[in-house]
Amino acid sequence: MDVEGQLVPKPVYLWGVLAVLTLLLYCWLLPSPIPGIPRNESLGILGDMPSMLRYARRTGEPTAWFREQTEKLQAPLVQVFLRPFSKPFLVLADFRESQDIMMRRKDFDRSRFTNDLMGGPAPNHHIIQPTNGVWKAHRRLLQDLMTPSYLGMVGLPAVYGSALNLVKLWKVKAALAQGRPFSARGDMFFVTLDAILGFSFGDAFQHSAMRPQLDLLGSMMSEESDRLNREDGEGRDVPVEFPEAPLNEYVDAILNAGNILEALQSSIVPKLTYWWLSRKRAYRRAHRVKDDYIRHELEQAVRRLEERKEDEEETWVRSAVDLMVARERKFAAQDGRTPEYYSGIMLDEIFGFVVAGHDTTSTTLLWGLKFLTANPHVQVRLRERLHAAYPSAAAEKRTPSMQEIAHTTVPYLDATVEEMLRCAKTAPAITREATVDTQLLGYPVPKGTNVFMLSNGASFFTPSFEIDESKRSKASRAAKVRKLDESSDMAAFAPERWLVYQDGQETYDATAGPQLVFGLGTRGCYGRRLAYLEMKVLVTLIVWTFELSPVPASLASDAAVDGLSHQPRECYVRLREVV
């Protein structure tokens, strides 16, 4: 006993209580795993976050970190802890199970993760909605935009026109570069931008990104070419750096308003990051200019619509915006309300086309150029098939016309584009959220758990993990899924994996390999048909017109960076005209 008759002095007692409380708090904050699902052991309260951030800083590819966890833990389903004090995220590396979740299961839906990302910049876009009445109402406005007839009427001219501009630009660049390589990044960015803006706003769209590039380079004199070659070094392998014309201010604003997504994508607290970034003057300005511009395009479309009679067919429609205002008028009449042509929904859905459809397509094409450059035999085979498919164009030494392309099927082209999409890993992970307590591969999955389904590892580029059939869902077991051939080199770029031969005929088979780049099921990519169209037209015109000659190894690295999509760090081409 001490002098005051206490067993333990008061300060010591208080320190003890504090220590116990701290310990309890620490234990409470520690990651609470889902029983049984493999994970990294001995994690602190920050979970896997430090490891993931270190990896992301070192490589620029956080999505590869996810793949590495499945490889390290040797399991098709693992759990990781990525946000402070939050539930685990599941990582699934199995094509068949991912297909099942997206195509058959009702207990998984759009993840709130998407809302964290897009909810700030585009709060009225359907991508953030669960599959409910609101989502359906938005999609009703866009209905038919991706039908073959609409794509033929609006999508194809927009894509073909911008592809022709690319060919023109590259002819000029090939002549100026005199056999030296140059970066294709800006050109792919511009050509896909024109395609999606032409699709969204129609042929009245004034602000092409490609035309100023053409004007700028077209005006360069031959002395300029000598200067470019002299200044940049004499070696055949030293890349030429071409000047780039600035973008129109509206186009620039649309892109800048979308660029914020890159910062949100890499943030561990995206909502807070959005709150902070959206206060910056540059962002507020870009957002305002972008909205003003879209409103202006909507006004033009409403004017065109009002020049039409009420009951007229939609044959006048020349852009996504035209179709949307026509639909809005129709639905408003059906519902007995005034049309809301300039609502946040209209603005965000149109903005969404550009954001969702531009970077993704441009990135996939950049990878595609790298794959073609590294695989000259694929170029040769594809060019042969194209010449056989368009004999008149080949005989007349001209580019295949838009109509010829629209009405011809070239299986080897389809296979090449599909293989580009697989190997590019443009969207290396698709996310879904459990809407109820459920099960995955035999493990309990609490409601609200997010699952990242990978397309950059096992069952895509390396053989699938062994999975006990009894652990799969009933629907998965019942579905007659084809066992994919995993005996060939899965990591290789080989369009042939998508081809089958029937009666000696080469045929493209979209189910012959694993593909998740567009997601799947009801919530799969809305714009995939437009993306295929763009890729087919651009790959056709590029391979028809140019040989993509090898570039030095120092310009051909596979390094990538995860932004809005999984982008190559560099993409150089060396062009030789072949028509």
Ligand code: HEM
């Ligand atoms: C190579 C090009 C493209 C890739 C790789 C791509 C990829 C994706 C992916 C992975 C998703 C999420 C799918 C899911 O959760 O299951 C998605 C959704 C979406 N994409 Fe694409 N996309 C591409 C082109 C386009 C284009 C050209 C457009 C528009 C014109 C577009 C519009 C959309 C929209 C609106 C959604 C949301 C669908 C919904 O939530 O219901 N995408 N895309």
